[in-house]
Amino acid sequence: MIYLDHSATSPVDPKVFKAMEPYFVDSFGNASTLYSLGREARKVMEENRKMVASLIGANPDEIIFTSGGTESDNIAIKGTAYRLKDKGNHIITSNIEHPAVDETCKYLEKKGFNVTYLSAGEDGIVSVSDLQDAITDETILITIMHANNEIGTIQPINEIGEIAREHKIIFHTDAVQSVGKIPVDVNQLNVDMLSLSAHKLYGPKGIGALYVKRGVRLEPILHGGGHEKGIRPGTENVAGIVGLGKACQIAKENLEETEQYVTSIRDEIIEKVLSEVEQSYLNGHSTKRLPNNINFRFKSIEGESLVLHLDAKGIASSTGSACSSKKLEPSHVLLALGLEEVDAHGSLRLTLGKENKKEEIDYIVKSIKDAVETLRKLSPLWCQVEQ
């Protein structure tokens, strides 16, 4: 199988798995206990906190372990909203956020907060001047993703961060898709909080972290035994933390090399498909995008059928087509780009990883070309386009 769905999840790196293994059966201690088994767990946890911090240029005491991206986003957004609700009730986000942010904002709207959803525009990038215009005296939080999970576009986080700082507004970014793929430095990005998740960078599922800058206070949304500074109580997932730490360490060591390698595969696939397949387009900005993200649009065909055809050829991919979503609605990200619903139907997302091979490129391109042609022969829309 050629796996081209790394933005959904990535395989666990065997080195990560190996690092985790001792922490299930042998070194199973509870990190809050006093005897040596527990102390060992505490020690290994703190070592791994350093590795996570080091990947994003943070201090270890600014890292809170969570169960993943969704939880980090919830803690950051609700925690800030509840903490600062007497100061103001306005939140700014974008219209291309992952549901972990989008749905959290919608929930807060129901609870009486006002939310502005900045429009990402045709190229999938939020405008800094729109953000500036949206700020009011009531604004307490800005939450805008670093890189989009569907179209891979990279947002001007450091500029937004500067503006947020000028206005003394808390700024959170969901960097689940960018951490480990492009350089991410919390100081350079001017962020107060940042979410990341292990399973997108060759670590295990169910573990992640929230960076919280020193001095930033959150209202806890979970209550319990006071772990992780009381922000995320619950017996620590030591094996998971080791997995996250190791994944961050490996990502840091190979960041530049992997970034260049994956970018070269990305660009070759994009170039070949756009030139070999009629009426094919790239969704999202062509260069301000993640090194591993490709999002095509093919006229007159539907994405779920395309994904099924590619699966039959041994290629795992995904689509933003309405037909493949549980609610039968096209991806809100593709609609945010201004695409018609019928065109959003024809989208195909390929997200690459470090284990993909250059030798696979021609097979991938040919498979896409064949599948698109097969489906167009079936499509009543295609002959209308041809005529």
Added chain:
Amino acid sequence: MYSEKVMDHFSNPRNVGEIEEADGIGTVGNPTCGDLMTIYIKVKDNIIEDIKFKTFGCGAAIATSSMVTELAMGKTIEEALEITRNDVANELEGLPPVKMHCSNLAADALHAAIDDYKKKLAEK
């Protein structure tokens, strides 16, 4: 998520294409997700002697179109009108609940083609 039968009809759809000078043409669109299906029939002595389809839609939409053409081929107009939305899904060994509307689409397209045929017949 799809049965083997669905995947078979999706991967090797039967009766794909258009019929020139068709006796009846039915096109239906699905408002839920904006998909489109057209069925063409050729009728001789009240029997559907040829039927073809073109579909823009998901795996289920393609499989149900293929199945409905197979079910209707060689049937009399009256028999073909009795093919229901459920028949199509049942013949495919079931569809995921969210995809049931795609099977409705296929039966509706067949019925629309037959209505068109009857209308043309009345005009003659």
